[in-house]
Amino acid sequence: MSTLEEWRRIALASLGLPDKRLLDVLKLVEQAPDRGRVRVVLDQIRPRLVRLRPPRPMTAQRLLFRPVEDLFDPADRYRAKIGRLSRTIVQPCWIIVHNRIEQTLLQSIDDRLRATDPFNHRDIFATGLPLWQDAAQHLTSFLAADTSIGRHRIGAENVTITEDVRQQLLDIADILAIAPEIETVKLHLSERPILGFSPIELELVSTTIARLAADSIRKVKTFVLVLLARMARPGDLLQVLTDLPLPCSSADHADLCKAVGANALTALTHQAQELRQHQSIATDPVAASQTAEQLVARLTSLERSMGGQRDHAGAQQAQVVRREIATFVLDNVVVKANQELFQNLSSPPGSGGGSAAAVPTLEQMENAEKAALSLRRCARVADAVGIRKDVERKLATICTELERHSPPPDADEPTQTESLMRLVRLIELIAGPDEAQRILTARLGRL
Amino acid sequence: MAGLVANTWAERGIAVFFTTPALSQARMRRDDGSQRYEFVLPSLSGGKGYYIMPWKSILETITTTLHDRVLFDRIQKHNVDDPIKMRYVTLDVAAQGLAGPRAAHKAKEILDGEKQYQIMTTFLLILQLLKLINVSPSNLIAHGLDSIAAQKELKATLRQVAKRFNVPQDELYVRIEALSTLIAPIGLPQATEPGRLRALSDELLQFSQNLRKWSSELPDEIAYLGEFEANIADLTNQMTVKVVANVFSETESLTELLNTWEKHFSAIREQVKQLAWLLDGWDYLIGEFRDAATKGGREREAMIANSFPLLPILPKSQLETINESQATTLKTVHRRWVRANEDWRTGVLDYEQVQRNETRKADFK
Numbered sequence: 001m002s003t004l005e006e007w008r009r010i011a012l013a014s015l016g017l018p019d020k021r022l023l024d025v026l027k028l029v030e031q032a033p034d035r036g037r038v039r040v041v042l043d044q045i046r047p048r049l050v051r052l053r054p055p056r057p058m059t060a061q062r063l064l065f066r067p068v069e070d071l072f073d074p075a076d077r078y079r080a081k082i083g084r085l086s087r088t089i090v091q092p093c094w095i096i097v098h099n100r101i102e103q104t105l106l107q108s109i110d111d112r113l114r115a116t117d118p119f120n121h122r123d124i125f126a127t128g129l130p131l132w133q134d135a136a137q138h139l140t141s142f143l144a145a146d147t148s149i150g151r152h153r154i155g156a157e158n159v160t161i162t163e164d165v166r167q168q169l170l171d172i173a174d175i176l177a178i179a180p181e182i183e184t185v186k187l188h189l190s191e192r193p194i195l196g197f198s199p200i201e202l203e204l205v206s207t208t209i210a211r212l213a214a215d216s217i218r219k220v221k222t223f224v225l226v227l228l229a230r231m232a233r234p235g236d237l238l239q240v241l242t243d244l245p246l247p248c249s250s251a252d253h254a255d256l257c258k259a260v261g262a263n264a265l266t267a268l269t270h271q272a273q274e275l276r277q278h279q280s281i282a283t284d285p286v287a288a289s290q291t292a293e294q295l296v297a298r299l300t301s302l303e304r305s306m307g308g309q310r311d312h313a314g315a316q317q318a319q320v321v322r323r324e325i326a327t328f329v330l331d332n333v334v335v336k337a338n339q340e341l342f343q344n345l346s347s348p349p350g351s352g353g354g355s356a357a358a359v360p361t362l363e364q365m366e367n368a369e370k371a372a373l374s375l376r377r378c379a380r381v382a383d384a385v386g387i388r389k390d391v392e393r394k395l396a397t398i399c400t401e402l403e404r405h406s407p408p409p410d411a412d413e414p415t416q417t418e419s420l421m422r423l424v425r426l427i428e429l430i431a432g433p434d435e436a437q438r439i440l441t442a443r444l445g446r447l
Numbered sequence: 448m449a450g451l452v453a454n455t456w457a458e459r460g461i462a463v464f465f466t467t468p469a470l471s472q473a474r475m476r477r478d479d480g481s482q483r484y485e486f487v488l489p490s491l492s493g494g495k496g497y498y499i500m501p502w503k504s505i506l507e508t509i510t511t512t513l514h515d516r517v518l519f520d521r522i523q524k525h526n527v528d529d530p531i532k533m534r535y536v537t538l539d540v541a542a543q544g545l546a547g548p549r550a551a552h553k554a555k556e557i558l559d560g561e562k563q564y565q566i567m568t569t570f571l572l573i574l575q576l577l578k579l580i581n582v583s584p585s586n587l588i589a590h591g592l593d594s595i596a597a598q599k600e601l602k603a604t605l606r607q608v609a610k611r612f613n614v615p616q617d618e619l620y621v622r623i624e625a626l627s628t629l630i631a632p633i634g635l636p637q638a639t640e641p642g643r644l645r646a647l648s649d650e651l652l653q654f655s656q657n658l659r660k661w662s663s664e665l666p667d668e669i670a671y672l673g674e675f676e677a678n679i680a681d682l683t684n685q686m687t688v689k690v691v692a693n694v695f696s697e698t699e700s701l702t703e704l705l706n707t708w709e710k711h712f713s714a715i716r717e718q719v720k721q722l723a724w725l726l727d728g729w730d731y732l733i734g735e736f737r738d739a740a741t742k743g744g745r746e747r748e749a750m751i752a753n754s755f756p757l758l759p760i761l762p763k764s765q766l767e768t769i770n771e772s773q774a775t776t777l778k779t780v781h782r783r784w785v786r787a788n789e790d791w792r793t794g795v796l797d798y799e800q801v802q803r804n805e806t807r808k809a810d811f812k
Binding site: 019052053119120121122187188189190191198199200362365366369373376417418421422424425428429432433436437440447 | 510511512513516517520543544545547548549552664666668741742745746748749752782796798799802
């Protein structure tokens, strides 16, 4: 079993296995030293993996960047000085750390990770502790000793240090220095985006901030900035920070909250301005409406928690965010909604009804529902971004069109009922259950 | 507000597959006085205890999906009073499409599959009968089951059986059909696949084993809840295994069953009902558990915490599983782990959450 073709055949055969077995096969394959073969297998089973989303095998390099992963942006979307990190920083940072750290430590970490269940976050956390601690020290000492701008020879590699690279390395060092706190909190909070805190989670976040504050306010700022990137409503965390007594003057406390809030708002503005460049989001009404809703939730919560601290520049930034979101959802969801919805129904309105045979498939119905739900999602953010009238007009038009959409007249009764139920269901998603009930009762004479 | 443990099945109520998030897995029961339906809702936002509301109050307080309104309408029309009837009404409404296209597809698939399973159960019962009069099924199927010759042969053979049991032939058919309909949720021991309730009972064991494994890796407090849930699953499984054994012993001797039909048939009916009550509500939790199994520790913690108020704890009439002080501790621990929910009184329906409940219908057993 040595040719790539044989590996490909095995990969194809493994597609017939149940999910759990397929993941077992993946685990075995990923241990193979020949990356070419691994890639051949992965290419074949990727569609299943996309659905299963198996945890990626952990390596020392991945583990090192775990505490900072929430701040990464792809190189083409990265913007300096807003507290984010470019993915391109991974390589130089790893070269520096790898060159200075004990190789036996790295080896033992890799060995431990190979034997660890990727779902076992506690073991992964324990393995990461010495790595993060050492890496933070090495990065700090590198930056202290050799921070000149330009090319540096590190081991067998060249690393180019720019002002921005230096700043990013400093930020990573700061984060790694409090990695135990960040990872402990992450271990106990829900996956990102965090929708809210339970009492026990709130207690954990508060005590962590208090403990870091006793050490230095700078650590608190680093901690909060990392955690903010995980929050669905960053204002919730800012509120915790504002309400918590910190061992510093009230002016310093206010400055800290203001700085963190301004940073979050700037990052949000940047995200909103970039929306239209994301073709994968812009062309998918579900992703577009979800993204818009997430951004509005972030903005609203930030504005609420920043309250009086927000200055003129902040207010202008908020306006930019609103404008960008409004244009984005109007162009990519609202305008296209009719087409998205009706192209999936068998007989478009005005065609005089369809035949009984032209029943939409399961996939078509799901697509029609997605279009309806996307529009509904836009309705939820419409007030916040000032497009209420546009969205309401669209909702009303679609609802009227759906109501006119008669079940096929030549079909038998069960088919007619099914067709009616499909329409009523879409009307419910667009206009709510009361309107759907009114139409169902009117057509059937009963519920 | 109601307590954690009910006294009887009727007080515990039947779990309802509503799709409105605030009503998800609400338990339906009859009000003591008026005998009208009322619903026990686990309190949201981590509040204390449970709310008890009649349907009218629910409609006044919560915006419900059209699916749930139609479902309640059918529940009333069919006078639903046990989990088996509830299940058929629920599948029927889902099949119409009001819980979304996927749930409709799944409901139709389940109903069709069950029809097939019942036909197979009938067939197995007939084979059992043939054995009683020493007729080999190979004689019947030599020409193919569908052939006229085979059908003739079968009828003639069943006439012999009917004669032996002193039962009119039509009545024999009726009894076999009634019996196969009744026991199809369990299935016969000789069937290649277990019936849906037996399969669910087996899944309880897997559920408890994995929950214990997870608990050993989770913080102590949540592990305490997980351990409790695993215990309840184990106890329920132990009871279901006994019930299934009882049904198997009843169906083992068809001679006795057919000779004293009324007595045995009603005994089996009670056992099947008991099994349905024992397993009521577990399919939803096992679906949640399966979801969490593919995810990490935090989702598992959330699953354990969110499952707690929905846990089908055995009523006191069946088994005392928990004392008052334990109940208080569990409730306190649970409250600390529940994340704040959106306020369900705002009247706005979140259809993303609704869809999540609709997807759960695919876990129906």
